[in-house]
Amino acid sequence: MAERPRIGFAGLGIMGRPMARNLLRAGYPLTVWNRSPGPAQELAAAGAAVAGSPAQLAASADVVITMLRDTAAVEQVVLGDEGLLAGFQPGEIYVDMSSISPLATRRLAERLAARGVVMLDAPVSGGEVGAREGSLAIMVGGPAEALARVRPVLEVLGSRIVHLGEVGAGQVAKACNQLIVAVTIGAAAEALLLASAAGVDPARVREALLGGFAQSRVLDLHGQRMLAHQFAPGFRAALQLKDLAIASELGAATGVPLALTETARRLYGELVAGSGADLDHSGLLTLLERQAGRTLN
């Protein structure tokens, strides 16, 4: 691989677009592909080449990065007609930064290994702001030597890169992260609405609790969103539900009972089935408010 590897980037959504821009800005030769052409044209205007298919993208690059919606989208882009698999050269590195099933990740890695391609899973935390600022937390699974080779690239995208183990380990950590975030959001929503319904100012309760064992970044940031009733995402409830399904699938596969995760999954399912899919995940409060027949403030 050259000092500055050629990068192929597929998936120019809310997260992928600013990430690809940061790579361009850092001076990496960049080719992009996106299912709908608009975002690719936008990156082309900023200096990227545009590939006609994932296969062409893989053929033009030393390192391919994907940032896609879900497991099905990644499998389609890698394995589908004109997929990455059809264009990869032996020795290429494939970095999937989407949040998808760890089990599907391991299966993909096996398929790719048979073609001489090393796969890293590298899901992120930090949202759109982190993507714009290049300050994402990146959870990596896969061979250490492959991570060493792409680390300079990842350092453009994130400020905290943690290697968690073999391929899939990044997705496992991400699933753990997402289940904790969802359950903690639910706990904060229950506590703040309970305080309010019992006649106590939820803002004062949040403030008091941040000084003790109930402290969390969720109670701080998402709790503030709940008090302000500001549920523009942020991180969409529909994606939170998708990530809870991944944790749930992993629990079923490993025999670990996840009662709180399953409860949170049911609540997010109700929120999304209502009109809450596009709310920030802290908008889970609105489901509780509807059920309780009262609002927080």
Added chain:
Amino acid sequence: MAERPRIGFAGLGIMGRPMARNLLRAGYPLTVWNRSPGPAQELAAAGAAVAGSPAQLAASADVVITMLRDTAAVEQVVLGDEGLLAGFQPGEIYVDMSSISPLATRRLAERLAARGVVMLDAPVSGGEVGAREGSLAIMVGGPAEALARVRPVLEVLGSRIVHLGEVGAGQVAKACNQLIVAVTIGAAAEALLLASAAGVDPARVREALLGGFAQSRVLDLHGQRMLAHQFAPGFRAALQLKDLAIASELGAATGVPLALTETARRLYGELVAGSGADLDHSGLLTLLERQAGRTLN
């Protein structure tokens, strides 16, 4: 009230004993009462007077503090034969620092108000260490002027005193605190055991997650206890279950659905019904381990 009010202290358990000692050390004239005489004798040796009943305690003091196990114990000590109510003088202040039902607290405050006694509820967070070090967080409900009068006393016991509103508001905040702590412990246990079962080092996952939105004091401190499998309390699972019942009761009374709290309550119920009552509340992990048929490490 004199500059240094005479203090009566009832309930010399794990929390109450070091709190009473701190009051003695700070120079307050102190009378104590405890159901079993041993701990009272211990405080007597340190300079406290010993009352023969709660009524005598109330008669000897300007400010009475209770630190008791549960709602029933507080009601018994206040309203029972030879209870505090029989000895209180008009103008006395009663500070209940136990963690009990906010609804029962409001009922007690009404009974006491009819006798000219002001009640403050002032449950604490910070555990035995906080009690010893005088660094408890104290959540106060009740009239501001009564709090102003006892604030110097509370400042001996705690380092963070937050006034949350009318009587009962401290207990509401405490219930909110406890439901968040319990649910967050459960989420941390599910995540760490899931990571381990999926072949990823849970210590690395905890470390990675502490840098993101999943951060909490629980994931930090209780997560570390889980990794070390050290479940000496700390805060006993049986008391955690009691506090979840308080939150649940409040949810039922106010019509706020508490699905995650109820799930945590069921889990702690199973832990306590097994052999886990005296484990630290982070010992909830052991229930999941038993159900999964595997241990964390």
